Amino acid sequence: MVVDGYRLRSGQTRSCGCLRQATSRENSRKNAAFQRRIGNPSNLIHANGIFLNSLVKSKRNKSGVIGVSFDQKRQCWFARLMVNHHYVLLKSFKSYDEAVAARRQAEAAYLHPQNSKMDSTASFSS
Structure with a gap:
């Protein structure tokens, strides 16, 4: 995602979205129940x-x-x-x-x- 540099510097935007994506990825790796359900459409x-x-x-x-x-x-x-x-x-x-x-x-x-x-x-x- 592209974010305006001014918005990042002024604090209006804290991240381009990469931080949320990385945090979500890490949390899903740690969650055993989530890992068991990945790829199972019956869920x-x-x-x-x-x-x-x-x-x-x-x-x-x-x-x-x-x-x-x-x-x-x-x-x-x-x-x-x-x-x-x-x-x-x-x-x-x-x-x-x-x-x-x-x-x-x-x-x-x-x-x-x-x-x-x-x-x-x-x-x-x-």
């Missing part, structure tokens, strides 16, 4: 074939719901869920509540299929 995918980033809420998540986000350009809400490298839910909605409901419904169908079958049979019996 990123749940047993059902669902990527873990679809199951764990990110720090950057602003909607409060995993897989639901607001598109500033289109001014609508998106709900998404990917299973086995294919989107099973990728749809836009006018309201937040509709997007959340669609995501919850997709989660029930694809993440917990046995529960959704039980729920559907329960609704028929009542």
Whole structure:
């Protein structure tokens, strides 16, 4: 990365990024658990074939719901869920509540299929 010399001298920037990269490399070498997991793609995918980033809420998540986000350009809400490298839910909605409901419904169908079958049979019996 290229950094302006003035910014380095004035303290606005402390490094070109090399220091962070070197520190990260050294820390990963010292971490035995990290070393065991390197190169194993199954660490990123749940047993059902669902990527873990679809199951764990990110720090950057602003909607409060995993897989639901607001598109500033289109001014609508998106709900998404990917299973086995294919989107099973990728749809836009006018309201937040509709997007959340669609995501919850997709989660029930694809993440917990046995529960959704039980729920559907329960609704028929009542």
